[in-house]
Amino acid sequence: MTNNEIEKKLESKKVKPTAMRTLVYKALADSGKTLSLADLEQRFEKVERSTIFRALKSFEDNFIVHTVNDGSGSVKYAVCDEDCTCNIHDLHVHFYCTRCGRTRCMKELPIPNIKLPDGYTYDNAQFVINGVCPRCD
Amino acid sequence: MTNNEIEKKLESKKVKPTAMRTLVYKALADSGKTLSLADLEQRFEKVERSTIFRALKSFEDNFIVHTVNDGSGSVKYAVCDEDCTCNIHDLHVHFYCTRCGRTRCMKELPIPNIKLPDGYTYDNAQFVINGVCPRCD
DNA sequence: AAGTTAGTGCAACATTGTTGCAAAGTTTAA
DNA sequence: TTAAACTTTGCAACAATGTTGCACTAACTT
Incomplete structure (x- = not known):
């Protein structure tokens, strides 16, 4: 994903695309995985934890990423789909591999409806x- | 639940019913709720966090309690049903109230089957x- | 009763998530 | 274009959570 595309994406969700935010988004999108704050920290050794944290928070608040609580002890983040509004109908199952610790969005598996x-x-x-x-x- | 019943329960699951374990189990069972380690600590001000922690761990390892990761930041514990083996078929939905922070076992709602x-x-x-x-x- | 095993309390620690504050950067508007 | 206003970042600190090592005590075994 190009920086330009990312900037447009962020703007369309009302988040000002600063250099840091663009980097964080790019890292997450390019990874194709869910990443924890610690994972992202490692990819940007020079960048403050709190900066990444706040970038992720602003993404989350604006439905640019969603979080997964996989029980590993740290929250993981994943980019949302294009048209996601993070409401019930957009939610999907996540799969946590107890061997490698990776968590995958199962976008093809929507969360079943429960009465x-x-x-x-x-x-x-x-x-x-x-x-x-x-x-x- | 009487101490005697609790001791039998623990023994039947191969956990030696020490005084502390009996107390912890009783607190959890009597509460009828899911409780976090911190919640339990408050109920036993004199007892060490690690002691409660280890009691819960031994319960968990032996399918006496199950844990819920409700996204609140702390793991919650709930006593299992009589015949629970904590396998897929025994699992139920949990409900987390974003207002009061309480988490409830919805035993009447089994986790739907996903392919x-x-x-x-x-x-x-x-x-x-x-x-x-x-x-x- | 002595020896072995298991449980408890204490202290310490890593990790995670989070905040206040000041410095740096960006935008606005005179 | 410069000053004022606002936003973002980095730093430092912090609380909470989960977890461990170690020594002491209690309980079980023979």
Whole structure:
């Protein structure tokens, strides 16, 4: 993804595309994976944790990335699809490989619809499947 | 739940029922909720965090309690059902109330079956729904 | 009763996520 | 074009969480 495309993307979501933000987004998008804050820190040794953290937060707040809580102890981030609004219908299953620790967006597997008992509202969900990925098997 | 019942329960799962473990189990069972390590610490001000932690770990390893990763930042624990072996078929949805921070086991809602792409194995899963509970609505 | 094993408390620690503040950079508007 | 206003970044610090090593104590074994 070119810097230009990234800048447009960020602008379209009302996030000012600063140099740092563009770099962080690029790293995440190019990785094609979910990355934790620590993962990203390693890719930019010179950049402050808090800067990356705040970039990710602004992305998250503006539906540019979504987070996954895979139980590994650190939150992971992944770029959203083009038209994602991070609402229930855009959510997909994530797969956490207990062997390599990698977490993958299963975009082809939407989170199934659940009928909650009366009185509960449904805003959001996380569905993480643990197992072993083809790579590790 | 009486101490006697708890001791039997723990023994049946091959965990020696020490005084501390019995207390921790009782607190968790009696609460009828999911509790974090910090929650339990508060209930036993005199007891070491690590002791409670290790009690919970031994419970978890022996399928006496299960953990929930509700995204709140701390893992929560809940007692398993009588016959639970914590395998896929015993898993249920958890509900995290974004208002009060409480997490509830929805035992009546089993985790739906998902057909993963070839090459992936399915050991375990976490399905947490975020919303507002009747109490907070 | 002595020896072995298991459990507990204490202290310390790494990691994660987060914030306040000041410096640097960017935008606005005179 | 320069000053003022605002935003972003880096630094430092911090709390919370989860976790471990070690020594002491309790419990079990023979």
